[in-house]
Amino acid sequence: MFQTADMFKAFAPYRGNAVVIPGRGGRHWINLSDKPDRDVPLGDPAMGGHASFALGLALARPDEKIILFDSEGDILMNMGALPTIAEKDPKNFYHFVLDNGVYATTGGQPVPNAENIQYDVIAKGSGYPSTYAFDNLEDFANNIEEILSKPGPVFVTMKVVPEVENVPIGQRVRWQKKTRDQTIADLQKDLGPRKS
Amino acid sequence: MADQEGGFSPQTIIDHLKANNVTHVVWLPDSETNFLYVLLQEEPSLDLIAVSREGQAFSTASGLSVGGAKPVILIQNTGLLESGDSLRGWVMGMNIPVVLMVGYRGWTRHGVDTDTAATYTEHFLHAFGIKYYLVESDADADRIAVAFERAESTKQPVAVLIGDEFHGFVQRNPNQY
Numbered sequence: 001m002f003q004t005a006d007m008f009k010a011f012a013p014y015r016g017n018a019v020v021i022p023g024r025g026g027r028h029w030i031n032l033s034d035k036p037d038r039d040v041p042l043g044d045p046a047m048g049g050h051a052s053f054a055l056g057l058a059l060a061r062p063d064e065k066i067i068l069f070d071s072e073g074d075i076l077m078n079m080g081a082l083p084t085i086a087e088k089d090p091k092n093f094y095h096f097v098l099d100n101g102v103y104a105t106t107g108g109q110p111v112p113n114a115e116n117i118q119y120d121v122i123a124k125g126s127g128y129p130s131t132y133a134f135d136n137l138e139d140f141a142n143n144i145e146e147i148l149s150k151p152g153p154v155f156v157t158m159k160v161v162p163e164v165e166n167v168p169i170g171q172r173v174r175w176q177k178k179t180r181d182q183t184i185a186d187l188q189k190d191l192g193p194r195k196s
Numbered sequence: 197m198a199d200q201e202g203g204f205s206p207q208t209i210i211d212h213l214k215a216n217n218v219t220h221v222v223w224l225p226d227s228e229t230n231f232l233y234v235l236l237q238e239e240p241s242l243d244l245i246a247v248s249r250e251g252q253a254f255s256t257a258s259g260l261s262v263g264g265a266k267p268v269i270l271i272q273n274t275g276l277l278e279s280g281d282s283l284r285g286w287v288m289g290m291n292i293p294v295v296l297m298v299g300y301r302g303w304t305r306h307g308v309d310t311d312t313a314a315t316y317t318e319h320f321l322h323a324f325g326i327k328y329y330l331v332e333s334d335a336d337a338d339r340i341a342v343a344f345e346r347a348e349s350t351k352q353p354v355a356v357l358i359g360d361e362f363h364g365f366v367q368r369n370p371n372q373y
Contacts, residue, residue: 040262046285049255052247053286056259056267059220059243080248084256088245180290184262194264196219 002137010141018065027175037190048077058090072099086127093152100162108164123155135159206232212340226272226299250275251282258286272299273317291351332359
């Protein structure tokens, strides 16, 4: 098990020009990123939808590398997204999952069967051609360059330390630097018009 | 099956999707739109994305739209009822101009619902403040273009309810499918 912040530090040198959807670990990414207009910290529009959103973005922009940092709670809420991703087979899609085993934003209650579930096996069974699972930072850091050099869709699950929040939602400090609308506008400006 | 007067041709919908520059159809099977699916598979200008629960359709469409594509969502009203939070967060909350083509299971023009899915469909759309248009036949099909225009001008989802009076689309040629 390793820290999300350390994972992002290991990932950062290999980001290249990719679009990054940092998901629930975004607070640790936002100050590391050197391309904020290509970051898509959406917060939580509706739980369980990040993977499908990233798929849509990857299909709309096949020439751009799309990197998602999803969570196991989101995966569990919409596991049916995995076969859709595998079927569409986006070569530019990299699907990382932060597995802390709990619903961290609601107080740290465990997700169903947290100790035994194998997300990489589920992804493999759904049809992802490349899957990885890491439970220590050194292995992750040693493999990140290879992972990002493979054709997608690639699935990578990582056991990370829970960062439980017990403060009521209305009292939490907002870590995003931009509104959601501004985030999307900046991304679209940076990407430019879509090739039909 | 012979053509029925007032029937709805799936080709009519395909024509409207193409006329409105739709790029992707995010879809889950339903009995009202099955014949449309057969034609969609044969239409090279439209990329079909099959989802396994309707809520996925909204987040998928959101990503497509943010990326500059033009999706349409093709689902049944049962799935629409299931999808409330995704509709709220991924489409309405992100100002996504998308048309939802919704098979209106259980609806009849006689005011007698044959399924509670129909009973709640329009209440659901009203609750979310989503404008909708009922399309029963080719004669109503211009409403599809109106739906696309409204979605674009409001940057919000607009629904087209596909009436089930004739149990879905007219099967023009029984040997074709």
